[in-house]
Amino acid sequence: MKYLSKKTVVDGITFASKKESLRYLELKRKQELGQISDLELQPSFELQEKFKRDGKTYRPIVYVADFKYVEDGKVIVEDVKSYFTAKNEVYKIKKKMLLYKYEGFEFREVI
Numbered sequence: 001m002k003y004l005s006k007k008t009v010v011d012g013i014t015f016a017s018k019k020e021s022l023r024y025l026e027l028k029r030k031q032e033l034g035q036i037s038d039l040e041l042q043p044s045f046e047l048q049e050k051f052k053r054d055g056k057t058y059r060p061i062v063y064v065a066d067f068k069y070v071e072d073g074k075v076i077v078e079d080v081k082s083y084f085t086a087k088n089e090v091y092k093i094k095k096k097m098l099l100y101k102y103e104g105f106e107f108r109e110v111i
Contacts, residue, residue, distance in 0.1 A: 020080040043068040075105040
């Protein structure tokens with residue numbers, strides 16, 4: 001399903017939406033000011049490993065967030081979503097699996 005977002009390039013990096021690229025610029029600035037550190041783009045988290053059954057190989061299920069960084073000693077995993085993408089059923093299921101499998105970080109949705 002298309003959500004009317006427009007790919008945007010900033011610093012040679014292609015973002016899925018203008019909103020995501022603007023959030024990147026905010027986080028980049030926060031890192032320059034020392035407010036956050038270790039900024040990562042598109043960190044991935046394996047939710048279920050690949051497996052074989054009945055001769056067929058199934059690919060792993062992976063959650064790819066928009067950003068990961070450290071703020072006040074806490075690891076933050078962040079996703080930029082529109083009102084519509086936040087309601088996507090696949091996204092909601094993967095988010096729930098992520099929160100169940102991975103502890104030790106704070107998850108933030110920027111809507």
